Amino acid sequence: MTKNSICSLDIEFSDKIEALLKPPSPQQVQEYFAQLIATRQCRGLTIKQNGDFGKGVYADIEFREGELVLKDQMLVGSQHSSNKVDCLVCSYCFRFIGSIELQIGRKLYLQDLGISSSKECVLETYSQPSKQCCADDSSNEDFMTDNDDLVACTSSSQNDKIPLPKEVIQSLMNGNLVLPYSKQFSLPTVVSCPGGCGEAYYCSESCAKVDWELFHSLLCTGERSGSSCREALVKFIQHANETNDIFIPAAKAISFTILKYKKLKAAKLEGKEQCTNPNTLEDSSFSMLLEAWRPISMGYKRRWWDCIALPDDVDYSDEASFRMQIRELAFMSLQLLKESIFDKECAPLFSLEIYGHIIGMFELNNLDLVVASPVEDYFLYIDDLPYPEKEEAEKITRQILDALGDDYSVCCQGTAFFPMQSCMNHSCHPNAKAFKREEDRDGQAIIIALQSISKGDEITISYIDEDLPFEERQALLADYGFKCRCPKCTGEGD
Template identity: 70%
Template sequence: MEAICPIDSRCADEISALLSPPSHLQIQEYYDKLLSKRQCSGITVKQDGKFGKGVYAVKDFKEEELVLKDPMLVGVQHSSNKIDCFVCSFCFRFIGSIEHQIGRRLYLQEIGPSDRHDCDMEIYSDKSGIDSSDGEDNSHMKNEETLEECTSGSSTAKIPLPEGVAESLMNGRLTLPYSKDFSLPPAVPRPGGCEEAHYCSTSCAEADWESSHSLLCTGERSDPGHKEALLKFIKHANETNDIFLLAAKAISSTILRYHKLKANHLEKQLKYDTASLPHHCDLSLLMEAWRPISMGHKRRWWDCIALPDDIDSSDEAAFRSQIRDLAFKSLQLLKTAIFDKELEPLFSLEIYGNIIGMFELNNLDLVVASPVEDYFLFIDDLAHPEKEEAEKITKPILDALGEDYSVCCQGTAFFPLQSCMNHSCSPNAKAFKRDEDRDGQATIIALRSICKGEEITISYIDEELPYEERQASLADYGFRCRCPKCIEEEP
């Protein structure tokens, strides 16, 4: 039997208002303001009668020129990737040190999954931020004989390090040669003392707290009941689909924006005693708080998710019903954790499904290159005898990491400007990180010269696929491509 969400019927009018497409004027005003805030003078967002929003050049771009760096609206690192990469929870820069990145990964692999949650924060908190001193610079010399014992073999197969080496790397007691040339920002204290979040700066910590984390924090200062409910929600998302974590951030950010807008509104009216005021939803303020989410193209998740290859078309209805039930289960867990009676419509299944569907249709992979790769490549490029001396220390560590020694930070995110870019099978731009792009922003680069007034397009799929396969892949996005390449190749 299909799960029923009573909020859908109880708040039908408010839900309809939230899901109504914004007017052309509202869209233009929103993106003009966003572009101005981000100082993106080379592009504009315009309406198109056939394809909706589109991004257009307002100047000429040269091949390989940066078109756009787009900070995410919401983003999450994949839970499985957190073992390999220690990054800022807001901007997704790598943090700590080269030693900590390597040691933490090896240590967490050693201890197994059951103990990871509690020990990671405990080990990091007091030691990894220590600056290298003369004593620490010599620490790799003390461990040299131990490390040399396992220098045989190659990095294609993992060879365990002697006991204690991984922990010494992670805690800053063992310093690697030349690692100072690859300095990373140290982790800063987290608001709420949350074990799930880490930050590269106070500004990132504060920005994340104000945007969503103050509602989603599982730190020691959280209410025990709130913390328990959130941990159940997070566990469910990690076991099923971390797109639910994006949805939780979207709802939390809307709640926090609403209450900030309401406080400002009351202050203007010189009403400071908010405790005595009735707690009813101000729909106009909710619509304003919802504005960033309202701009994304939406469909209900269970309607737009692609049918997996192993699901027969005859079973499609049952599959989509299961996806709906999965979303409902996630929503109930989130509602237990952060429900706000004043903003009840945000906890309807219809809203939740459309938020997740927006991410399903518009999200972009979050990828940040690891500095660990740069470090080992640097060692490999050293001249002799410096290379030989350094590899006495680094080679056994590389052997312990194995051939996947450098894993990128990986996740998923929603980027407000990038999501406005339309598809072409012969695009003039692509999402591509340069060496200097070390955070989670979407980076769009020109594939060829782009003229002023030309629409900037990217490919949603592998554009090298044959025509029919491209069209089948794009059907999941709800359209049939009519770009010049498809028109030319159409049978």
Template identity: 80%
Template sequence: MRDEAYETNDIFLVAAKVISSTILRYRKLKATRLKENDKCATPNVSDHSDISLLLEAWKPISMGHKRRWWDCVALPDDVDSSDESAFRMQIRELAFTSLQLLKAAIFDKECEPLFSLETYGHIIGMFELNNLDLVVASPVEDYFLYIDDLPYTEKQEAEQVTQPFLDALGDDYSVCCQGTGFFPLQSCMNHSCCPNAKAFKREEDRDGQATLIALGPISKGEEVTISYVDEDLPFEERQALLADYGFKCKCPKCLQEET
């Protein structure tokens, strides 16, 4: 499980950001309501959790398709199917341990529902099923470009500090940051093995954004679909991968190949 922890550590960090950002949105919504109540001379909002505000703060995340991480994570090639139950239990325990660390760091009593293992598992599962590879420009390179554009005197002063770092980094200072991202619109799109669109991310697109590109003409009123898996895989392999999403694909391509 140590290797699994190393490989999934980033997904725990992303889940922690989801929870912390939701708490911040909740706090802002509550502060706004308190101000409005003060202006209207109405009774103040209670110090206790307001579930309606918490649900409002949760709304940007709620649209993503979510299954519990330990239910949807793909079985590694080196794990026999007979050991699947034990593997998924280990994954659940890994999530539980991560959640306890998160609670110790940022637990908020008013937002307690966010810290349940069920919610945490669904957040991680959301990223497991909906993430999209992306590339972001190196912030270090952007910083050095900013230094280059400074007036001469300021540039000289700045380079006295930054030049040793630039020398130490060498050519690596311009390496782009690669990772995964969650995009709400993409996460709401249904699957088809013969999709009419693709969630696209070119290496030269370094703004952290994703683009949906039509793969052909799309008629007015026609549903826009993407493929959750490699649609060129054989029928059986596609169905096995899609089982992690909790459905059996019945798109025209699958219906034709099944028969």
């Protein structure tokens, strides 16, 4: 299979690629997650590797209905490129930052420049239907619907908007115009990227530092970047924005592994005298690469071009050529990434096999990154004010709402890999679900018990809309690569 590859690294490093892609042993899985659970202080869960069915998450304690089961910090994630117009969030924790005025002013300013999220229309063809993870009380359902409209096409909603004068937009952005009651919705002050790219922003110095050390130092386009060619990096990002922004989290996964490898190596060199035998040195550097790769190795992976769902507008007879095109697209992206951050000691990471599997890991992940917008909360608050205050406030806020139109409440959306949540198996009759509560204001995945869960029970979530008829459920789940055998399906199926 690798013999006829378009990527020479696939052939050169075939044995190392095989070692990297080998699923971790049950013991490695147990050890990795035991450590993760200990450092995160999430209680009451164990992860087990159970034979043919892969990993599963089990309750160690009882959970009551409605209780928090898991808060899962993402391993790697990124905001959708098109969403960056709508929401200014911390590039590490994905909290909204700045102020209500800045969020609104910046969005209107960028829309005025003609930068819109309409690219989503093109991107949508390539992406698998993904499970939304927001709260499903009525107000949030509204905001998911609003988003669907936006995704369908931004330009359509443009008609109902009444533009604000440029001076008003400016004064929103520079803080001269303070909206009534906005102090109650204060957001963290914006911290710029220490590398000077002017593209990544943070909620705090600590988020900026952690992101720099884990991911961003190699992928920053600023002057302090660790990239060997910033021009190529800019081209890589541009290519991703124009074709499919799933390449961005994939690049972050590679950057994460390289940076971790370098840290392991530095620690080793510090601890020991220089090793003189070149063979042992090479062996040990590959074992360090394997160790650096361990967190990513825990995610279930298939090649992107093999697992991506065939878009509705592509005929089955064209499937082979569609998959070939997807593979070529990934290869083009990889060449640009290679030009920008290639590291000889981590060369196998730059093979198309590895790149394709990393992208596939994000493609198969069933949970999106979603963070509710404080701008929505703000306007809901104004709407709920008692009569005289409301009328007074709306003298100012009405024109702003008119300028924003239907998409005033767009939430932060992106792609992420959540290590523990990704071990949760699917059921069409799940006992838990992804659900963002009022207080969940960052990019973590939140899993809540739907019913009481006993000690020893497996915790399951639904990857799809479980109320769909049997045939449709099976078709959607086939995109995830399995046939559902949950009690509901075995009852309805045969």
